[in-house]
Amino acid sequence: MIRTLLADDEAMIRAGVRAILTADPGIEVVAEAADGREAVELTLRHRPEVAxxxxxxxxxxxxxxAAELRRAAPATGVIMLTTFGEDEYIARALAGGAGGFLLKSGDPRELIAGVRAVAGGAAYLSPKVAHRVITRLGGGRLEGRARASRRAAALTPRERDVLALLGAGLSNAEIGARLHVVEGTVKAYVSAILTRLDLRNRVQAAVLAYQAGLVDDPDDTP
Known part of the structure; x- marks a missing residue:
């Protein structure tokens, strides 16, 4: 069972997200918060796998x-709930190491996939969020893709395979199953990728995978 905490100041949003999450028998909402301070306090009390x-x-x-939780509850993965037009906030959260980004108006299946991915130690980017982050951080669509492609070219073919699967939101176990290697080997590949590309975390690796064209890049349509 994946224990989650949900924090949003709008009761209607919390109710909708809770309904989606609890429709999955493997996910439990253990606490809800109406502001960030309460979210931190309840996370420290309940220790959910995902906030x-x-x-x-x-x-x-x-x-x-999220910054407080990274210091006080590092075992809790953080997913940021966003809306269109919050690109600057998304970029800051990415730089700070959040584990996932989901649109409130996105497909409910993405919410379930995101919680499962982050609970399993993977990164998860809503495809449309990823596209906006790429456009913002990449210095323009074509320029960003060319630069990212050059960086990815420094990896071995197998490391590029792993990077592409990171971008698709797969956990280490799922990547191992896809590539027919043990999970420990995947962890070694991920560590090597982060070091070689000078990336802080799996989310930044996922964004670079999108930038380099290793993952399908959806239309940026609200």
């Missing part, structure tokens, strides 16, 4: 709450 945080909340916004 879903709205970016904009009173008392303490989602970015600040």
């Amino acid at each position: 879903l945080l709205d970016i904009r909340m009173p008392r303490l916004d989602g970015l600040a709450a």
